[in-house]
Amino acid sequence: MGKKIAVLGAGSWGIAIAGLLRANEHQVTLWEFNKADCDALLKNRIHHDKLPGVKIDEDVLITNIVNEAVAGSEYVVLAVPAQKVRDVCNALNSLISTKTCFVNLAKGVEMGTLLRMSEVIEANIEMADIDRIATLSGPSHAEEVAAGIPTSVVAASVNDKFVEDIQRIFSNKTFRVYRSIDLTGVELGGSLKNVIAIASGILQGMGLGDNTTGALITRGLAEITRMGVKLGADPETLAGLSGIGDLITTCISRHSRNRYVGDRIGRGEKLKDILNSMVMVAEGVDTCRSAYEMSRKYDVEMPITDEVYKVLFEDKSPKEAVVDLMTRPLKDEVWR
Numbered sequence: 001m002g003k004k005i006a007v008l009g010a011g012s013w014g015i016a017i018a019g020l021l022r023a024n025e026h027q028v029t030l031w032e033f034n035k036a037d038c039d040a041l042l043k044n045r046i047h048h049d050k051l052p053g054v055k056i057d058e059d060v061l062i063t064n065i066v067n068e069a070v071a072g073s074e075y076v077v078l079a080v081p082a083q084k085v086r087d088v089c090n091a092l093n094s095l096i097s098t099k100t101c102f103v104n105l106a107k108g109v110e111m112g113t114l115l116r117m118s119e120v121i122e123a124n125i126e127m128a129d130i131d132r133i134a135t136l137s138g139p140s141h142a143e144e145v146a147a148g149i150p151t152s153v154v155a156a157s158v159n160d161k162f163v164e165d166i167q168r169i170f171s172n173k174t175f176r177v178y179r180s181i182d183l184t185g186v187e188l189g190g191s192l193k194n195v196i197a198i199a200s201g202i203l204q205g206m207g208l209g210d211n212t213t214g215a216l217i218t219r220g221l222a223e224i225t226r227m228g229v230k231l232g233a234d235p236e237t238l239a240g241l242s243g244i245g246d247l248i249t250t251c252i253s254r255h256s257r258n259r260y261v262g263d264r265i266g267r268g269e270k271l272k273d274i275l276n277s278m279v280m281v282a283e284g285v286d287t288c289r290s291a292y293e294m295s296r297k298y299d300v301e302m303p304i305t306d307e308v309y310k311v312l313f314e315d316k317s318p319k320e321a322v323v324d325l326m327t328r329p330l331k332d333e334v335w336r
Contacts, residue, residue, distance in 0.1 A: 002026035003169060006073040008066070008088055009033075010041060011280060012051040012142035013105055014079030019146055021077075022057045024172055029061040031069035033080075038064035049279045054146045067095050075101045075169070078121070081281040082108025082191070085117055089124035096125065101132045103155075103166060107190040107246075108283045109290035114297065116187040131159040134166045135183060137190035138241035139249035141256075145175065152176040154241045156186035178241060185237030188228045192305075193247040194284030195291050196220030197258035199308050200251035202318050204259070205266020212322075216304065217251050222335040223302040227291070230298050235335070258284035271312050288312060303328060 002025040007018045010032035018030045032038040041047060045056040056062065063069050070076055070092060080088050085106055102125075104117040115123065118133045138153030145151050155170070155177050157163040163179040171177045180186055196216065203212050224247070225238045237243060250256045261282045264274045275285065292309040295302040307325055310316035 003075055004073050005029070005075045005077060005169075006031060006069040007077045007079055008069060009079035009081075009105075010037065010047065010050075010062070011079065011081075012047075012146075014077075015047060015051045015054060015056060016142035016146040017077060017079060017105065018060050019054070019057060020170065020172070020175055022060050024169065026169065028057075028059075029063060029069045029073070030056065031063055031066055033064070033066075035064050038062060051142060051146060066091050070095050070100075073100065075103060077103045077105060078117070079105045082106040082117060082283055083111060083286050085120050086110065086124055089121055089128075093125055093127075096127055098127050098129075099132075100127065101162070101165075102128060102134070104133070104135045104187075105137075106283070107137060107187075107194060108287045109188075109191050109294065111286055111290050114290055114294055116184065116191070118183055118187060131157070132162060133157060133183075134163055135187050135190070136166070136170065136177070137186050137246065139245045141249070141253060143255050148174045150174050150176070152178065152241060152245075154178045154180050154186055156180040156183045156242070158183055180237060180240075180242075182234045182237040184231055185228050185233030186242040188231065188233055189224060189238050189240075189243035190246055191283070191287050192224045192227060192291055193220070193243070193250055194258045194282070195288045195305050195308055196224070196247060197250040197256055198262040198265070198282075198284045198288065198312070199304055201256070201259035201262020201264075202266040202308075202311065203262075203322075205263040205268075206318055206322070207266075208322070213251065217247060220251075220304050221247055223300075223304060225335040227294060227298070227300045227302060229335075230300050257282040261285065265311060266318050285312065 004027045006029045008031045022028045106117050134157040136155050140153050155166040167177045291305045307321040
């Protein structure tokens with residue numbers, strides 16, 4: 001008998017994960033907060049805008065009522081955007097038991113509080129225990145997971161026994177889950193790489209070359225590692241799937257929403273117009289604000305993040321940002 005699992009959020013990643021868990025023979029309920037979208041999913045079992053061509057299994061229950069979704073669920077999977085996790089946690093507060101386990105899929109740092117997603121969950125759900133909170137991260141575009149393209153990710157929790165359970169629940173012949181107890185490193189790697197992916201898109205939109213992108217990814221990893229280590233992460237984690245693995249994938253993939261935003265910025269469009277035209281969320285935009293604040297709060301040098309912030313929110317030209325990065329004082333090639 002499979003586990004009873006609620007997947008909260010019916011965007012592309014929520015739909016893909018619901019399908020994966022159902023294929024692994026778990027009992028899955030998918031919650032969509034928007035009533036009209038929920039009705040359309042119930043009727044068609046396809047979200048043509050967010051994950052076209054992928055039909056939701058008939059055995060996956062779909063609901064717009066959150067207490068129906070989580071009732072009796074052993075595991076709650078949070079597949080909502082990072083800046084919405086707090087709202088969902090508040091809605092769950094009186095609905096879950098002391099034994100409920102949480103798996104976060106969001107890749108972001110909360111604006112204002114600068115909390116990682118596991119910290120948001122623990123702080124806002126009274127019954128949540130950090131020993132029963134995990135984050136799943138790594139190079140894992142929903143489009144490819146839903147198509148059964150081989151994918152490897154990492155699940156992290158401070159509780160090694162719990163993360164072994166997550167491995168077993170999610171793994172199958174096309175989806176391999178590694179485990180880690182470095183929750184800080186896994187969450188920061190998955191979040192901060194989205195800012196670098198926006199930068200990668202900007203370079204693409206400007207028509208710059210592979211040399212530039214290769215340098216960006218490498219030095220982007222250096223500043224992600226600096227921040228991670230400052231906050232207690234293991235640098236080896238950031239050399240793994242949730243760090244360099246996800247960073248490379250998000251910086252080069254046609255599926256990357258963050259790279260897409262950057263590409264349009266590099267072509268001269270305004271951020272407001274780009275975001276208004278998008279159906280899905282590019283997490284890196286809000287995380288860029290958080291990362292910029294973190295670099296100042298913790299006194300960590302993050303020059304690429306600084307320049308992306310200035311391009312997105314202070315109308316600095318991408319060309320000027322590239323020149324300023326290239327003409328910084330010369331230094332050793334280290335992440336420290």
